[in-house]
Amino acid sequence: MINHDDYVKINIGPSHPAMHGTLRVVAYTDGETVVSADPEIGYLHRGVEKLGEHLSYHQFIPITDRLNYCSAICNNVSYEMAVEKLLGVSAPEKAQLVRIIMMELARIADHQVCVGILGVDLGAFTPFFYLIIQREEIYEIFEHYNGARLTNTFGRIGGVEADLPKDFEQRWKKLKEGIARANEETDKLLTHNRIWMDRTIGVTTFSAEDALAWGFTGPCLRACGVKRDLRKDEPYSVYDRFDFEVPVGKYGDVFDRYMVRMREMEESVKIIDQAFKLYKDMPADAPLMAKVPKTIKPPAGEVYSAIESPNGELGFFIKSDGSDKPYRIKIRPPCYMVYQAFPEMVKGEMIADLIACLSSLNVIAGELDR
């Protein structure tokens, strides 16, 4: 236990340029060194789980948009898959492919934001714009799909509401080049930049054992060298048909987290290419929805279903009592587990590292506080 009177208390957040969303860290510092950092969460608590108990199964889909708002589509699909599992139905193949294409686009968008913001927080402002311009293109595709850009409310329980837009192929071709170019430019500006390397390599390293013990998932876990990706290890949907790599880091430092995200974007592009090829082979009138009753009344029981969201394992636990509303919804957000280890990670580092660490963990307040 440290004597807090000996140190300067610095209140970082909830309103601070580097606290994305409304995070708050109460840091005690000795000069520039962080002695302890206590995150205080709950500034964006909206009672999402409790809301679920008062809404029907369909009505809850728009609420899930507001979890990780950087990749709302993944949240939607994760929830829909949980309800489908509860109902014992599965979406038709074409719907699965549409879902995968959209989810991977969302993953790219999420990683672009994370990498871009990491750059901004380390003082490199320019890559952010290169990436965000491409994210804009991704959002254009989303907008063409169902009119929404950020909170997509994508899909329905049992499938998806609409086919991919007609001009998807053309847009994707253009977007693919854009993403490759933006990643290349970011890579040139940052990866081998001496200052960037000094700022990120060896900063807030985390061992694989610790990461597993703290319940890390997603890029933060893979950066520590653990090759775990639900898309590969527990394939859901039709991910087992695709050929892609799971990039892993070694030391779990800021640099590894950055590299893992950069390379995951490339893998996502590969997945979309393959998925779109399969999609094109499907007959045009293939069903997009499974047979699902209008009012969803799943049999009493409980189910847990998780997907690999851009941030890690995003799971929905749903308990049904046989009525048209869930009895209980519990969300397992990846950020929550990662953020727990934050005080451990930044202890003894400098203030600038605290910011870099938080940024690279990609803690999203919406998902954290729910």
Place this chain on the structure above:
Amino acid sequence: MNDLIIALIKVVFIWVWVLLIAVVMTWVERRGAAMIQDRPGPNRAGPFGLLQPLADGIKLFTKEDIIPAKAKKLLFILGPILFSLPAFSAYAVVPFGDKIILGGKEIILQVADVNIGFLYIVALGSMAVYGIVVGGWASNNKYSILGGLRATAQLISYEVPWGLALLAIVLVYGTFSLREIALAQQGTFLGILPNWGVFKQPLGFILFIVAAYAEANRVPFDLPEAESEIVSGYHTEYGSMRLGVYLFGEYVNLCTLSALIVTFFFGAWHLPYINMASFLGPISYGIASFLVFFLKVSFFLWLFVWVRWTVPRFRYDQVMGLGWKALIPLGLLNLFLTALAIQLTA
């Protein structure tokens, strides 16, 4: 009497000129950033957004001037003034051209050609830190104090390599006067190279420009105002025109530093291999030397913008490490080698 009037005109001219450059620089910075970042930038106020600085000025002037309740009022007011004053004053000894002959009278294009110009520059360079520290301290805000602390450590550390690089220049040219240093850079040496400081002091130039970036608090050394870490550093609590004066002082500082780089290392108003004085009339030569000088200065001003939007920021300990472990030993080495070379060739 005549001399006094001429001196006064020069003072006013250079003051207005530097102010103008600072104003235009805010526009260049934003348009340059936009160009680098693939976006339009300010383009609504006037053609190409050229009136944007004016609009910003009006905005800053008409905003409510807030002094935090717990701030030290006098020091709070003094902070921005202490910061921008040395930046302006330093320009007094920096030349802005060679000379112009008007009505048979030779006018040197420099406010004051003092024989200790070099010491004056170094002294005023160290003054700027007070503005930051005082502002940071008086704000009574932890982020501001952190910014002030960072600035103190950084500016004092980088003063040393800065001074060492300049000392080597003094050794080479054997004078403390900036005008004489500039004059000495005409012609060529070793047959092919222009007689510029950068060719005689390549290491010194690198040391000087790195230290200059640190002195100017620019990326990658913008720790005192690192936005993502300590909000805005020393000027977190400042608003309205007080903030404006800080930002303005920064650009004036850039202008002075660029002029120093050009004076010491890039031949001041001399063009390589061309002696303008030999074929231009006295008046047109004066104007040409002024234009050449500021063409070079604008290149270095642009370099400041370019670097700012390209590289990330250092961490505090890395800045200190670079200053004390790399630049200062290199500066001493450079000084030693220069002295040795001069001794051997003398």
